[in-house]
Amino acid sequence: MTTMTDRKLTMQKAIAEGIAQEMAVDPSVFVMGEDVGVYGGIFGATEGLLDKFGPERVIDTPISETGFIGAAVGAAINGMRPIVELMFVDFFGVCMDQIYNNMAKIHYFSGGNIKVPAVLTTAVGGGYSDAGQHSQTLWGLFAHLPGLKVVVPSSAYDAKGLMISAIRDDNPVMYMFHKGALGLGWMVNNPHATGPVPEESYTVPIGKARVAREGTDVTIVTVGLSVHKALDAAALLEADGVSAEIIDLRSLVPLDREAIVASVQKTHRLLVVDEDYQSFGMSGEVITTAVQGAFDYLDAPPVRVATPDIPIPYSHPLETWTLPSVDRIVAAVTEMVSG
Amino acid sequence: MDIPKAHLVDMYETMVRIRRFEERIRELYFADKLPAFDIAAGLIPGEMHLAAGQEPVAVGMRPHLHPGDAITATHRPHHVAIAQGVDLNKMAAEIFGRETGLGHGKGGHMHLFSVEPNFGCSGIIGEGMPVAVGAAMAFKARGTGNIALSYFGEGAANQGAFHESLNLAALWKLPVVFICEDNAYAISVPKASSTAIPDNSDRASAYGIPGVLVPENDPVAVYEVMGAAMDRARRGDGPSLIEIKTDRLWGHFEGDADAYRSDEFKEDMNDRDPLVAFGKRLVEEGVLSEAEQAAIKEKEYATVEAAIAFALASPYPAPEAALNHVFA
Numbered sequence A: 001m002t003t004m005t006d007r008k009l010t011m012q013k014a015i016a017e018g019i020a021q022e023m024a025v026d027p028s029v030f031v032m033g034e035d036v037g038v039y040g041g042i043f044g045a046t047e048g049l050l051d052k053f054g055p056e057r058v059i060d061t062p063i064s065e066t067g068f069i070g071a072a073v074g075a076a077i078n079g080m081r082p083i084v085e086l087m088f089v090d091f092f093g094v095c096m097d098q099i100y101n102n103m104a105k106i107h108y109f110s111g112g113n114i115k116v117p118a119v120l121t122t123a124v125g126g127g128y129s130d131a132g133q134h135s136q137t138l139w140g141l142f143a144h145l146p147g148l149k150v151v152v153p154s155s156a157y158d159a160k161g162l163m164i165s166a167i168r169d170d171n172p173v174m175y176m177f178h179k180g181a182l183g184l185g186w187m188v189n190n191p192h193a194t195g196p197v198p199e200e201s202y203t204v205p206i207g208k209a210r211v212a213r214e215g216t217d218v219t220i221v222t223v224g225l226s227v228h229k230a231l232d233a234a235a236l237l238e239a240d241g242v243s244a245e246i247i248d249l250r251s252l253v254p255l256d257r258e259a260i261v262a263s264v265q266k267t268h269r270l271l272v273v274d275e276d277y278q279s280f281g282m283s284g285e286v287i288t289t290a291v292q293g294a295f296d297y298l299d300a301p302p303v304r305v306a307t308p309d310i311p312i313p314y315s316h317p318l319e320t321w322t323l324p325s326v327d328r329i330v331a332a333v334t335e336m337v338s339g
Numbered sequence B: 001m002d003i004p005k006a007h008l009v010d011m012y013e014t015m016v017r018i019r020r021f022e023e024r025i026r027e028l029y030f031a032d033k034l035p036a037f038d039i040a041a042g043l044i045p046g047e048m049h050l051a052a053g054q055e056p057v058a059v060g061m062r063p064h065l066h067p068g069d070a071i072t073a074t075h076r077p078h079h080v081a082i083a084q085g086v087d088l089n090k091m092a093a094e095i096f097g098r099e100t101g102l103g104h105g106k107g108g109h110m111h112l113f114s115v116e117p118n119f120g121c122s123g124i125i126g127e128g129m130p131v132a133v134g135a136a137m138a139f140k141a142r143g144t145g146n147i148a149l150s151y152f153g154e155g156a157a158n159q160g161a162f163h164e165s166l167n168l169a170a171l172w173k174l175p176v177v178f179i180c181e182d183n184a185y186a187i188s189v190p191k192a193s194s195t196a197i198p199d200n201s202d203r204a205s206a207y208g209i210p211g212v213l214v215p216e217n218d219p220v221a222v223y224e225v226m227g228a229a230m231d232r233a234r235r236g237d238g239p240s241l242i243e244i245k246t247d248r249l250w251g252h253f254e255g256d257a258d259a260y261r262s263d264e265f266k267e268d269m270n271d272r273d274p275l276v277a278f279g280k281r282l283v284e285e286g287v288l289s290e291a292e293q294a295a296i297k298e299k300e301y302a303t304v305e306a307a308i309a310f311a312l313a314s315p316y317p318a319p320e321a322a323l324n325h326v327f328a
């Protein structure tokens, strides 16, 4: 357990602090990726680390993702605990083989004899008109692949604790941070991005969901920046007399199915909000879990607010229409409870 | 300079047009984003990579281009697109996210696609290189006599796609020219920290193709080297790798604090601004007087202003139009 604290950090600073604290106690931890050194990471996840730990442990790489992510696999199975950054998740295409056919499968192929304790950090998400190659979340894609844990923090507290858990985990962990939730000065101003973070090292378990808000009329299951949108929507719904419970999954793999089922058994309604593409992804998985675990409790068919199955468009009005929004969440819940 | 005057004038005009376009995009990019920079706000939200300083790499190939030649460019695509003659109005409209844009607002500044001229680009590093190889395959199979040009940064030369593309093009003797725009930095990472050898043009020898280094950011030098490589490709003698030392005068993206480049580096770079240098040289060699250059500026500025006015007067796409164009 951790002490309460008044100290507030942005999610970005909390991630960097978590990495720094593990690097300080474990010499096998090192960081590599594009612009992680001098720049401190394009999204600040490695801010200050080069100064603290030097270029042997905080390594700027060439633009060679297959090379250096594959190298992280090799280092991980030979005594190191690499944290390797794929700058945007959208760039997975140039290195997917190392992630999916190697990092994710070696432990299994070796019959459990070889461990791959690597953390793959990556920025996800849209909402600022960066178009279709820089705005995806794609967590459903990685969660679909056996052998990878998939973590998506939405608060500064969780970000630090999940990072430390991810580094200590003996499995490959995809650690996906939403750009809009980081609290970066140059991104959309997001008050939820800052929160209390204890100074000392602590862990948040991977695979445990968090009740981000208690409620009685509907369960909203979501992850990442959509947790913040759901919180804003719940405040509006409250004014209309609708009480929404929000489950922040925090990790897709493992998935906390019990938390989903328990909440739906309590509220009898389920909305999944997913910034990822709608079909074949997280929303379908969560709904299946609820239908199997709480079928008799459901008062209405589960509903999802997700990104339709289209590439994310550039133009502001197109993108705004495409991504889950507070308005879409409020409208979906309102329709569900009045139906 | 043993170059037709018309070509020199054309290259100068195009450089002026590119620079003005980048300057105006830069001004408008910051509209409504300041004082507290918010990347999601303003007339042009999202990332913006501008190519001021890199004009020579783009304009040098222009006089040698034939209709139907294909070009693939990078996340920093405007200079190349303008030099190839991509419709400036539609390009501006795409950057402003309007219905009248090249992609009806779907693509944006890193995803400009044009049928005529045959232009494409990508926000993924190295992505255009294999595509240029494929374009060259198509031209060869169809006997069109066209060639493909592929632009990429020096940072991209460490990507697998670079090596695979060079090998394929060399193996199949395809009409491609690979053009490395070496501006010395990949975001914050200097080339010496990313690349095992000093000159990427030397990598051509690994694939048995000519590798040519253009050591200065000069449109005339680029014109000559590109002319030879493009002729060679068109003759059916296969691909070449050209490396051009150039300068990114501004940050990697707009809003970049650019703290990773020293003041001295930036000062030197600004002192050798290729547009200023080329203008001076044209005066000295009696090609274009200052008055003639001023007239060119006036004309090109008006062209750019008209494109921006077209974009700003164009409507945004209807939100539900997001659903269109997923499948043919």
Ligand SMILES: Cc1ncc(C[n+]2csc(CCOP(=O)(O)OP(=O)(O)O)c2C)c(N)n1
Pocket: A034, A063, A065, A087, A091, A094, B074, B075, B076, B123, B124, B125, B152, B153, B154, B155, B156, B157, B183, B185, B186, B187, B248, B252
């Ligand atoms: C596959 C991939 N990896 C990383 C990036 C992020 N990124 C965008 S631009 C850039 C630097 C590119 O440097 P260079 O190729 O030299 O081109 P320049 O920006 O200097 O024009 C990087 C790393 C990307 N877009 N795609």
